[in-house]
Amino acid sequence: MRIQLSLCSLFGSLVAAGTGPFLSEVGDGSWVIGNDIWNVTQGSVYATKLFWEGVPGADLVGSAVGHYIGYDGEANLKFTNASIVAKGTHHIDVAFHSSLGDLHWVIFDDLSGAYQYFVNSALPDLSILRTLWRLSPDYFTHGRTHLKDEALPDFSLYKDSVKVQDETWQLADGSYITKYDWSNAVRDRDFYGVYGSEAGSWWIHPSTEYYNSDHYSQTLTVHRESSTGDAVQLNVVQDTSHFRVGQKTTQPAGKVWGPWLWYLNNGSIADVQQKRQEELKHFPYNWFSNTAYKSRGGVQGTLRLSDGRIASNAAVYLGDTDTTIRPSIQGSNYYYTTYTNDKGRFSFDDVRTGSYGLYASSNGGKLADVYTNFTQSGVKITKDKTLNLGQLSWEVSDVSKRIWQVGAFDKTARGFKNGGAPYQHGVTEESPANLTFVVGESKDADWYYASSAIGTWTIEFQLSAEEIAANNTALLSVSFAGYSQSGALDISVNGDVYGSLSKDTLTSDPALYRSGKTSGEWRFFQYEVKPEALKTGLNTVEFTTTRYTLWRGFLWDSVIFEWQ
Known part of the structure; x- marks a missing residue:
C-alpha cells in the first residue's frame, strides 16, 4: 500500500479516487498520509495542508500551525522518519518515529479521519502530554464540549482587551474570555472539537484508561489562539498540572496513550454523536494488535x-x-x-x-x-x-454523633452558591468578605463555593448543657475542594484559633484562577475541640481570611462538627 505520488497530486487537494490509505515520502523531509477522503502533509514537527473532500480545494489548516504532539509546554516531538508498521485488508498503521516515541495514524480506506495512538519509548518524567490541531479560523468558528457549544471568541476581541493572565483577557465591559472556560472533567466527556458551517474536526475517545488520575481529572479542550486566531483543538491525554498540584510522573517504556479517533465531518453534531456510539461498540479495537492492549x-x-x-x-x-x-x-x-x-x-x-x-x-x-x-x-x-x-x-465515623454539617462531602464545591459547572473566570470575586451561616436555618446554597476576600465566615450553632456534659471531645472536619495561593485562612472555634492555613502550609493548585468552580486538589483537616472550649447556648466556628489575592483562595467542599 506504499504509494509514491507526484508533486502535482500532492498539492492538488485529494489523490485520485481508488488510491486507498497511503503513506508517501515527499523528499523534503515531509510525508503525506491519507486516503481518498482526506490527506495531510506531515513535516518533522507539524502536519499541515489538510484537505478533505467535504470542502473541495480548501486547505483546512491554511495559515494556522497544524497538528503536532508534545509535552510540558512546547517540548514538541520531532519526527525523523515514517513507516507503515502494520496493515490489514482495509487499513494501514503509519508510525512517525521520534527519539522519544512513535505517533501512529491508523488510516482506513473509507474513514473520514484516522485513529491515533502514541507509544512511549523514552519520554522524561512529565506532567502533560498532548496532541492538538490548530486549524483555520475561516472554517472552524465554533467549539463544542459536553458543557459548552458556542462560537469561539472573535479574534478582534483580543486587540482592545487587557491580558490579565495566560490566555485570559478582560473586555471593556469587565467580562473575560479565556481558554480555561472550555475545560472539563475528562471522564465526563462524550466528544469535543471545533466546527463551522462546512467542516468539523472532533476527538472521540471510546476509552479513558490512558488518562491519568481519578474522577476529578480535568483539562483543556478547545479555544481561540489569541496570538494568531487559530482554532485550537487540544487532545490532552496526560495532565497533573492545569488544575492540580503539578507533579511529574514517570512513563514506562511501551506505555500506550490511545487509540482515539480523530474524525472529520461537515460540522453536524448529530453525526458525530452517532459516530461515537459506533466507536463505543467497537472498543477494544480488534485491529490494534498490541498484545498488552x-x-x-x-x-x-x-x-x-x-x-x-x-x-x-x-x-x-x-x-x-x-x-x-x-x-x-x-x-x-x-x-x-x-x-x-x-x-x-x-x-x-x-x-x-x-x-x-x-x-x-x-x-x-x-x-x-x-x-x-x-x-x-x-x-x-x-x-x-x-x-x-x-x-x-x-470504615466510617458514627453518624449518630453528628452535630451539624455544611455542604455534602464529595470533594467538590457542587451545591454551594456559584459552585459547579460551567467553568467561568473571576467568579471568586462574587463571594462576600463576611458571611453568617446559622445551623438549622441556613442552607448549603447560602454558603459560597470559594472564599477569597479578607473577612470572616461564621457558622453559628446551639449546644445544650446536657449535650456537652454527655459527650467528650468534639471533632471539627474541614474539607476543601482546592486551594490557590496566596490566600490565608484562620480556623477558630468560639474565637480560639485551631489552625492557620496559607501558602506556607499548602501547595497551590491553579483551579480557582483557571475558571474552576468544582474542584482542584482535595485537602482535609481535622481539629479536636475539648468540652471546655464549648458553651451552653450559642457557639461559633469562624473562618477568617487574613490574606487576599485576586481570583485565589479556598474552594470549599464540606465542614462537619461531631462528637468523637
Whole structure:
C-alpha cells in the first residue's frame, strides 16, 4: 500500500479516487498520509495542508500551525522518519518515529479521519502530554464540549482587551474570555472539537484508561489562539498540572496513550454523536494488535459502610497499587473510574491485566456525611477472567454523633452558591468578605463555593448543657475542594484559633484562577475541640481570611462538627 505520488497530486487537494490509505515520502523531509477522503502533509514537527473532500480545494489548516504532539509546554516531538508498521485488508498503521516515541495514524480506506495512538519509548518524567490541531479560523468558528457549544471568541476581541493572565483577557465591559472556560472533567466527556458551517474536526475517545488520575481529572479542550486566531483543538491525554498540584510522573517504556479517533465531518453534531456510539461498540479495537492492549479482564464487588449502610453512588477508582500515592497525581499506568449502584455494587470490564489499587470515596447523595476513603491494594486483573472481591467493608465515623454539617462531602464545591459547572473566570470575586451561616436555618446554597476576600465566615450553632456534659471531645472536619495561593485562612472555634492555613502550609493548585468552580486538589483537616472550649447556648466556628489575592483562595467542599 506504499504509494509514491507526484508533486502535482500532492498539492492538488485529494489523490485520485481508488488510491486507498497511503503513506508517501515527499523528499523534503515531509510525508503525506491519507486516503481518498482526506490527506495531510506531515513535516518533522507539524502536519499541515489538510484537505478533505467535504470542502473541495480548501486547505483546512491554511495559515494556522497544524497538528503536532508534545509535552510540558512546547517540548514538541520531532519526527525523523515514517513507516507503515502494520496493515490489514482495509487499513494501514503509519508510525512517525521520534527519539522519544512513535505517533501512529491508523488510516482506513473509507474513514473520514484516522485513529491515533502514541507509544512511549523514552519520554522524561512529565506532567502533560498532548496532541492538538490548530486549524483555520475561516472554517472552524465554533467549539463544542459536553458543557459548552458556542462560537469561539472573535479574534478582534483580543486587540482592545487587557491580558490579565495566560490566555485570559478582560473586555471593556469587565467580562473575560479565556481558554480555561472550555475545560472539563475528562471522564465526563462524550466528544469535543471545533466546527463551522462546512467542516468539523472532533476527538472521540471510546476509552479513558490512558488518562491519568481519578474522577476529578480535568483539562483543556478547545479555544481561540489569541496570538494568531487559530482554532485550537487540544487532545490532552496526560495532565497533573492545569488544575492540580503539578507533579511529574514517570512513563514506562511501551506505555500506550490511545487509540482515539480523530474524525472529520461537515460540522453536524448529530453525526458525530452517532459516530461515537459506533466507536463505543467497537472498543477494544480488534485491529490494534498490541498484545498488552488485548490482554483484559474484569473486577466486581460490593461496598458497605461499617455502620451498616449500603455505599450507594460511591465514586470507585482503579488506580496505582501503591495507595499512598494520591489519585490526583497518579499518572504512570492505566486508570478506570465508575460509581456504585443503589445496592453498592460496582464492576469494571475490559481492564488491562495487571495489579491495581481499589479506591472509593463519597460522591454526595446518601454518602454526603462520609469523609473517609476506602482503599485496598493488590487487586490483580487476570486475562479473560472477572475477579469477584465480594463484600468490602468501608470504615466510617458514627453518624449518630453528628452535630451539624455544611455542604455534602464529595470533594467538590457542587451545591454551594456559584459552585459547579460551567467553568467561568473571576467568579471568586462574587463571594462576600463576611458571611453568617446559622445551623438549622441556613442552607448549603447560602454558603459560597470559594472564599477569597479578607473577612470572616461564621457558622453559628446551639449546644445544650446536657449535650456537652454527655459527650467528650468534639471533632471539627474541614474539607476543601482546592486551594490557590496566596490566600490565608484562620480556623477558630468560639474565637480560639485551631489552625492557620496559607501558602506556607499548602501547595497551590491553579483551579480557582483557571475558571474552576468544582474542584482542584482535595485537602482535609481535622481539629479536636475539648468540652471546655464549648458553651451552653450559642457557639461559633469562624473562618477568617487574613490574606487576599485576586481570583485565589479556598474552594470549599464540606465542614462537619461531631462528637468523637
